[in-house]
Amino acid sequence: MIYGGNTPFAVELRAVTKQYGAKSASVRALNGVSLGFPAGTWTAVMGPSGSGKSTLLHCATGLDRVSSGQVLLTGTDITQAPEAYLTTLRRRSIGFVFQHFNLVASLTAAQNVELPLKLAGSRVSKSDVFEALDQVGLGDRLHHRPRELSGGQQQRVAIARAMITRPAVLFADEPTGALDSQSARTVLALLKDLVRNGQTIIMVTHDPAAAAAADSVVFLSDGRVIDRLDQPTTHAVAERLARLEESC
Template identity: 70%
Template sequence: MTTTVNFQLPQQAPAASAVELRGVSREYGSKHATVRALNDVSLSFPTGTWTAVMGPSGSGKSTLLHCAAGLEQVSSGQVFLAGRDITFANDDQLTDMRRREVGFVFQSFNLIGSLTAEQNVALSLKLAGTRVDKSLVRTVLANVGLADRAKHKPRELSGGQQQRVAIARGMVTRPAVLFADEPTGALDTKSARVVLDLLRTMVQTQRQSIVMVTHDPAAAAAADSVVFLRDGVIVDHLARPSATVVAERLAHLEG
């Protein structure tokens, strides 16, 4: 039987939590056929840290990310995002919160093909109801190494460059937390390393908070901490492990 482990990730310095889950459970289905994707999870992601979330298929990784980001409502428990209790927020409140306090990066990039890199990034500001500051957009693109690609459309960019545009789009609103769902999953090894190095720089220089779901031990090893899920509960966590240690722990959970 799996044992629930509740803990707060180690902090490098005193800081408020970017995201906190308190006794969170998430169930799907009817009372006659219920699946509990998360089971009484309590977890804090301190501001200015990068946490990787791993586990076997069906362990609850994506559900944890969706609940933490306010994309799904929890069945029980509480969720705090940027210090605010969003557990009972309505759809309009959640939408506004996500546009202002949350950035998203996905495996599939999700860029709009008819827009340039600059326009894709500016779109986040428009959706957040913020005036589009072109100098800010250019600065953010420069920060991800794409100052000379601002006028290029996605089809004119490599996969790694598209993902960096997606990161710039997620960061331009200066979110409290960046949620990344398999951000290197569609990239070759070299491009993946560039993206991971960029995320590390954001944490170290801007104190950006990142929560990343990944199946890749090398990507997880780039984070400050790795949380492991199985059957909807937290079963372990490691601080700054090597890719080998992560792979061994994951293999044990899948065995």
């Protein structure tokens, strides 16, 4: 098993297999993956196209059911949990950030940030919304709509929205994929600050520079974990990824 140390895991996969289809048409997207993500750390997940990165993310969040094995979120086994329970758990314990910001165009930055609270039926504190936007450097953009913000600013609003519920784990799927290099650096620095303050982040990326910002990088191939790199550098990540793609 590849684990990150003795720190309690925020997310843990135990011998997880995910298979799509049946018999001769079946595809095994994950193949016996055992992997722990320590609380308060940032892990990047990389691999060639079709290696199982997105499936791992979906199974870890309960968006997709595993075919076999167990998934534990903050110590709770969610493998067989009812869908209603998973929906509530995701709203309270998980934050999502995607490549495409998924902001509601007709809403202001503040209204986009408070949306998860409203959907969960929770009380909305204007001071909490301001604090979330101020934390990402947008305290002066509360009333701006997405079209009035740059791509980097929109992604920071998306991060504030993900963090407003104070999730145990932040899942990021190519969070810098749609950004220019300067905006990407700003977003990565923000994520680094969140980790310094105890946030757990699991990030899928194809970008060696983004992966190098994380504490460690896990490499997948054909649905298996085949390598791990701690204290990564851009060069080391790019080299291992290139070697992996050549062998596929």
